[in-house]
Amino acid sequence: RKEVEQDPGPFNVPEGATVAFNCTYSNSASQSFFWYRQDCRKEPKLLMSVYSSGNEDGRFTAQLNRASQYISLLIRDSKLSDSATYLCVVNDNFNKFYFGSGTKLNVKP
Amino acid sequence: GAGVSQSPSNKVTEKGKDVELRCDPISGHTALYWYRQSLGQGLEFLIYFQGNSAPDKSGLPSDRFSAERTGGSVSTLTIQRTQQEDSAVYLCASSPVARYGYTFGSGTRLTVV
Numbered sequence: 224r225k226e227v228e229q230d231p232g233p234f235n236v237p238e239g240a241t242v243a244f245n246c247t248y249s250n251s252a253s254q255s256f257f258w259y260r261q262d263c264r265k266e267p268k269l270l271m272s273v274y275s276s277g278n279e280d281g282r283f284t285a286q287l288n289r290a291s292q293y294i295s296l297l298i299r300d301s302k303l304s305d306s307a308t309y310l311c312v313v314n315d316n317f318n319k320f321y322f323g324s325g326t327k328l329n330v331k332p
Numbered sequence: 333g334a335g336v337s338q339s340p341s342n343k344v345t346e347k348g349k350d351v352e353l354r355c356d357p358i359s360g361h362t363a364l365y366w367y368r369q370s371l372g373q374g375l376e377f378l379i380y381f382q383g384n385s386a387p388d389k390s391g392l393p394s395d396r397f398s399a400e401r402t403g404g405s406v407s408t409l410t411i412q413r414t415q416q417e418d419s420a421v422y423l424c425a426s427s428p429v430a431r432y433g434y435t436f437g438s439g440t441r442l443t444v445v
Contacts, residue, residue, distance in 0.1 A: 254431065255431040255433070257433045259433075265438070266423055266436035266437065266438050266439050267375070267423075267436050268436070269433045269434075269435070272431075272432075272433060310374075310375075312433070314431065314433075318363050318380065318382060318387075318427070319380065319388060320365070320377075320434070322367075322374060322375045322377075323374070324374035325374055
């Protein structure tokens with residue numbers, strides 16, 4: 224079983240739509256959680272950390288459900304510029320990071 | 333420096349040659365990671381350094397791959413006798429503390445012909 228699993232998509236949505244991605248992780252002792260964004264042929268960039276209480280950054284909301292071992296990312300009012308691959312990243316307590324394979328989002332005009 | 337710096341940005345090499353890839357992490361970041369990403373694929377973990385030591389080398393694909401880090405700073409990833417399947421983007425990332433996530437360099441695009 225993979226450490227981190229994501230639906231690869233693609234998710235094809237119109238501009239202005241709300242879209243949500245989920246990611247599940249296998250290690251219940253995982254400590255830190257992140258969403259990264261990767262544009263085509265570019266390096267991944269940190270989008271946001273995910274906190275236990277949930278957190279919001281503008282149009283982006285991240286949630287963590289420790290009991291069910293999943294994290295989610297909600298994007299409201301999608302923009303064309305949101306088109307990218309979104310990577311779920313989970314950290315154990317020993318500086319090891321586990322990446323999901325990414326969910327591809329295409330926002331259409 | 334301000335970010336993670338990798339060099340060269342692009343490298344084309346002949347099959348069978350050795351290559352050396354360099355990563356200069358953000359100053360003060362003790363943890364350093366190497367990944368590789370083939371076209372259209374996810375990230376493949378190669379090796380992780382904490383300071384100069386490598387607690388986890390589990391991702392190195394074969395004994396042709398090696399990496400070192402000196403002075404708790406610059407790291408080099410060496411691939412000996414390159415093969416065509418080594419063609420990929422090699423990404424380096426560094427982190428001060430795991431809970432802050434990490435920052436990637438822009439990668440080295442390696443093409444073995």
